[in-house]
Amino acid sequence: MSHDQDHDHAHVHRFPPRPDQDDTLTYYRAMETAVRELLIDKGVITADDVRRQVEDMDGRNAGRGAKMVARAWLDLAYKQRMLANGSKAAEEIGLDVGPLKLVVVENTSSVHNVIVCTLCSCYPRMLLGLPPDWYKSRNYRSRMVREPRAVLAEFGTVIPPDVAIRVHDSTADMRYLVVPKRPTGTENWSEAELARLVTRDSMIGVALANEV
Amino acid sequence: MPDAVAHRFQIGDRVKVREAYPIGHVRTPYYVRGKCGVIERVCGAFPNPEELAYAREGRPAQPLYRVRFLQRELWTDYAGQPVDVVEVEIYQHWLEAEGPQP
Structure with a gap:
């Protein structure tokens, strides 16, 4: 039996999906995006620099x-x-x-x-x-x-x-x-x-x- | 202009926090304004956050202190023990010298 057939389709959708939290473009969210894209466009930082910083922040622990x-x-x-x-x-x-x-x-x-x-x-x-x-x-x-x-x-x-x-x-x-x-x-x-x-x-x- | 304001208080000095309510970015919590405490340590001098918040230099830097308050002096109905304290970082321009404890 294939893996797919193990699942009841109705079961998969029993719980509503959690709403995305990034769907509201607030003032500061728009500003952050604009500044980040400008800095990348102008060659001041790269998208990888930003990713690396986020990874570092997430990697720090107690x-x-x-x-x-x-x-x-x-x-x-x-x-x-x-x-x-x-x-x-x-x-x-x-x-x-x-x-x-x-x-x-x-x-x-x-x-x-x-x-x-x-x-x-x-x-x-x-x-x-x-x-x-x-x-x-x-x-x-x-x-x-x-x-x-x-x-x-x-x-x-x-x-x-x-x-x-x-x-x-x-x-x-x-x-x-x-x-x-x-x-x-x-x-x-x-x-x-x-x-x-x-x-x-x-x-x-x-x-x-x-x-x- | 000097880089930092000279510090006026030493460890152990009794001080009173100014009871003032200016508008803008202020890092002195409401619950200690007008209250007396004791200097716990001198932290150094830092650019004034009330200026930094508006993209100014914040110079000369303001001395920063940790001030120890007895909980019972902050809250008249404090339910804990008489020895309980709160220590708060406060910049010098918010502090006035206060006489010895009555």
Whole structure:
């Protein structure tokens, strides 16, 4: 029996197709297309340059931040350099953060840090990749500075009353990375093993690092 | 014209955010305007975003600070713990010196 005959035609169309999201030519979408086509026509950039940039942006992920955190867990001197100057510490282990001014904050037994950008959606993309949709939502942005303990609890992260919450509102030229607490039971782990416990959300501060 | 305005505040200084509502692109959130906090760190000087947004140079650059606010000073009905804080980046031209905490 051929593959086609396995399928009931009605079954294939049971779900309506998701509408395209690129079908509305808004003002800024038209402007982006016009500027891009002009730059390509004039030989300033090529279509392949544009594609390559998009590929690079999509290729960045939280593994970069996790590498920094795992290194900090293993190397106290590195952690101190990182807390003093995050951008330099990133460069030190071969992570290009571009013009980003990185501030690294550390969770301890007395302080829990969490990042938000109330004005827009500033995010350390060079270290964590593209931000999750909820990070850009009005709900998260307005409530995290107003009732952080309630918002964290909705993420499943309940912070004890004797631990201070420190919310960082990323309003200007700095970008932030949280070093979560190192899980117990990881005493002899390698950097690569530790890095696997460091999730994106734990570096935003809405979660803890994965337990062993 | 100098490249950057000299910085006026040091770590630990108490400051008050100007309570002003100018039109245009402003990066000082509403919820801290008129509120007092403490300088947590000096971040350096950056071109003024209120000028950059309109294709100007933003020079001289404005010193930028991280200011720490007690949640209870921002929200009278704050439901968390008294030790909870918010830290916000604020440019110098939005800050005024404030006396010691009463």
